[in-house]
Amino acid sequence: MFFHPMDFLIFIAFGLSLWAQLKVKGNFEQWSRVESMIGMTGAQVARRILDENNLEHIPVRPVPGKLTDHYDPIAREVRLSEPVYYGTSIASVSVAAHEVGHAIQHKEGYSALVLRHKLFPLVNFSSGAAPLLLILGFVFQWASLIGLGILLFSVAVAFQLITLPVEFNASSRAKKLMLSTGILRNGEETGVNKVLGAAALTYVAAALISVLELTKYIMIFASSDED
Template identity: 65%
Template sequence: MLFHPMDFLIFIALGISIWAQFRVKGTFHKWAEVPTRTGMTGAETARKILDENGLHHVPVEVVPGMLSDHYDPTNKVVRLSEPVYYGRSIASISVAAHEVGHAIQHQQSYGALVLRHKLVPVANIASGIAPFLFIGGLLLSQLSLIGLGIIFFSAAVLFQLVTLPVEFNASSRARELMISQGILYNDEEHGVKKVLNAAALTYVAAALISLFELIKFVMIFVQGNEEE
């Protein structure tokens, strides 16, 4: 049976994921129209927070694309999209500070971030192999393949779950640092929270999809064993 009751929850999580993507873009565009009272750009915000935390060696680079912002832990570089790098809005400084939050996590060897980095190669391999094992197990009615797929996919799900505290912590650091360093005024914090919470929702949705898929195949595996 290819359809499973858990598929309903997976479809709901998928719907949340799609909605979250639209919400991120909509929220960013809304707060991109609201200028910061300090007039600082995303690049200036990132540079100031990095320098204040002793990360003078971490460069801030501009990259093409929309919401392509990220921290590269391998090369120790904060990369900001053009709207964020040059923007002087609540949205721009929020995203910039969030990415710097990851750089500070790296500097301090934040536990969840260290674990996520270690899981990256495992999760990449596991997420590529697991679907083929699941499909093969279902088509050939081989529970052993499904069981093996569950083991591989568990690593990918663990990566998604570990990502949540990493992202939430980076956002929390961003808000606190912007206020303490005079980049953000208290009455601007509402907009920052809106931008960062919208972005966090995409990670929550992705984790839910992966978790529900894992539960689905665990239930199929258990049912199959009970029927044998």
């Protein structure tokens, strides 16, 4: 269980994940030093796009930390980290528009987002239970526990895969909305693409790691079944 040929691929995927995280921080810091031509803060950009999409009731609030930006579908709030909320850089307006993209997805009932929300409670349980069941199952050779562990882990993997179209779609919406509202000016798309593209890569890497780990567990289970 602990040393398997798939571990080499998983190790490479972890390397990709670390590189993606460094790229996110690097691109954010680089484009945080480039002021947007329109001069609006991330909070103002978010408010403008929300209002123009009939989402006046969605508040935009600052939250502590860096890269802690998110849309809360339960409270129905856009929450921006302080550097994004108060910043007027390309990085700030890009991240703000991306989070608003999620709010618009919610309003329109974007199918992948709806499915992701429905899976969330189950994922919270399965993410904690699956590793324990797999360890116990492999240690004591209980096929039923291994099978249940793999099933629960599959839910977490499905969640990661569903997250990909949600994030890519939000970024696509953000760019289109910023262009249509005049928030982006000539040449600024390059910075937006780099900031949002690097963030998307972290989700790709996380999904790849999950898929490879699931494949590893299935292969071990299948080989032990044959024995």
